[in-house]
Amino acid sequence: MFTLHSSETEYYNYGITRTNIANGTIIVIGTKGDMTPDAVNTWASLLVLTMQEWDSKRPIAVIHDLTHPNQGVTPYVRQRTIDVMKQIPDDMIIYNALILPDTFIRRIIDMFTRTPIFQRENFYLRIFGCQRTAQQWLKTQLANK
Numbered sequence: 001m002f003t004l005h006s007s008e009t010e011y012y013n014y015g016i017t018r019t020n021i022a023n024g025t026i027i028v029i030g031t032k033g034d035m036t037p038d039a040v041n042t043w044a045s046l047l048v049l050t051m052q053e054w055d056s057k058r059p060i061a062v063i064h065d066l067t068h069p070n071q072g073v074t075p076y077v078r079q080r081t082i083d084v085m086k087q088i089p090d091d092m093i094i095y096n097a098l099i100l101p102d103t104f105i106r107r108i109i110d111m112f113t114r115t116p117i118f119q120r121e122n123f124y125l126r127i128f129g130c131q132r133t134a135q136q137w138l139k140t141q142l143a144n145k
Contacts, residue, residue: 014039033070044080059093061138096125097134
């Protein structure tokens with residue numbers, strides 16, 4: 001069972017992980033870049049589960065570690081991301097930090113995250129090149145709430 005104050009990493013199939021850092025204020029979701037539908041479904045289900053387990057009265061801060069060299073974007077990834085977006089509770093405040101190397105995939109994801117599904121109240125997303133700057137941004141956002 002995942003607890004807000006545990007810093008242990010949970011391991012899921014397809015190289016997907018979930019870790020709690022910063023004294024229970026930031027969740028890190030990592031992948032090994034497996035783009036098969038089963039892996040993408042596991043990733044999407046974990047995101048939904050994380051939202052369901054979170055106290056919706058508290059802002060949630062998530063680092064999405066997408067730095068693995070096999071990371072990509074497929075039509076199926078896009079669709080499952082949209083499915084996850086549709087399951088966000090209306091009253092939940094979410095801060096997302098995507099960690100991506102400076103590659104073509106980063107540019108594609110940046111364009112995708114500018115589409116209307118991501119333009120919603122209480123949903124904030126930025127792309128970073130490293131986890132340290134992402135953590136700093138998330139901590140600042142949480143301190144301002």
